[in-house]
Amino acid sequence: MPLEAGERPVLRRKGLTRFADDRPRPPLASDSERFGCPPAGWRRRLHTVIFEADTRAGLAFDIAVIVAILASIAVVMVDSVQPLAQRHGRLLAAAEWGFTALFTLEYLARLASVQRPLRYVTSFYGVIDLLALLPTYLAAVVPEAHLLIDVRVLRLLRVFRIFRLTAFLSETAMLAEALRASARKIAVFLSFVLMVVLVMGTVMHVLEGPANGFTSIPMAMYWAVTTMTTVGYGDITPKTEVGRLIASVMMLLGWGVLAVPTGIVTAEMTLARRHNSRARRCPACDTAAATDTARHCHQCGARLPAFGRRTA
Known part of the structure; x- marks a missing residue:
């Protein structure tokens, strides 16, 4: 890929190019770009609801999923209390199987609404979604496995993406990069x-x-x-x-x-x-940002670009 004017590559390894002016990496690909968005039809509409939280229907769907996750975790916690389990055992079991059926349908809908389902299955959230389903089915063979249903709490990590908490996402990415x-x-x-x-x-x-x-x-x-x-x-x-x-x-x-x-x-x-x-560099005087939270240049006072955006 040709370099833009003024760019000076200083390291190239395994397709990675780093620049002497420390420009930020390009923003991460969205779910639609990674998993593929169907061009039209019911799969396209389903994809909009499931994977695009910036729409009203998508936000409502994600909030409903989070409420269902919290409710299913509460059922597991109540079921671990012996007096309550003995008194309401059938009701708790029916509720758990109901949540499992709901999450199974959701998982299948996610697979049906993308063009590259295998890439979704092997993604971070895809693995978590699958792990959230397995304990209930395994409990039919190994009764103790139903306690592993609490792994569903990991699905709540989507709350950062659903509500666009970009500050949390950037800090999480920074921590992951430091660990790597x-x-x-x-x-x-x-x-x-x-x-x-x-x-x-x-x-x-x-x-x-x-x-x-x-x-x-x-x-x-x-x-x-x-x-x-x-x-x-x-x-x-x-x-x-x-x-x-x-x-x-x-x-x-x-x-x-x-x-x-x-x-x-x-x-x-x-x-x-x-x-x-x-x-981040000032678009007016090309001075580097003083801190990662700075909004204006400390030299000329011009407004700094947001993270992930290139300066002109």
Whole structure:
């Protein structure tokens, strides 16, 4: 794809081009662009209602779905209370199957109203919609599975898109980008932690032995994990002086275990926030925005473009 005048590519890898002037990435594709919108007919009208919350019918549909999700979660919570379950068991079961049938029809309608249903099925919200249906059907085989119906609460993530809470969406995207950028650093750190757990677990198994509850290396590793995470259930405790010294060191080390990943993600979020600030430039004097929340240029006072828009 040819570059526009004034653009200077500084990195090109796997189709990604980054520019020296730190221009923002193009806005994410809408559901209609990703999954395909039928050109006409009843599928087109159904697509407008289901996937386009900016219409009156679409907003009403999404609000109705959210109310149904909340009601179905309330049914599961009430069903977990034994006195209420014994008294209203049939009513609660009928309500749950009714909600499941409703959500099944909704899921099938979503598949019918897009041109690329497989892409929707494998998308984030598509997977959540499917997971929200499976527990009820699995409960027919495994009764305990009906408690997993609370996974439907994840479907409430759509509330951010339905009501156009763009501030929440931008912060969520920033957090996701920070987690992706810090994934390798965290993986290296966790590998180090696992090595420490393995070594300390082996040492404690040798020092304490089965007589003090350290019956095997995996059991000693379990103790090491609960100690480093400062949980300390107390079901296994060292009895020797050396074992207690090692336990004290691991407890202090646990503070670092909690702090290091937090610092890594925080640093990446700071970089992402700075990038967002630099990505917007004043259309009048070409000065970078001072902060990510600035609305006007701090140099000339001109109004800054919104996130995701290119300057002229």
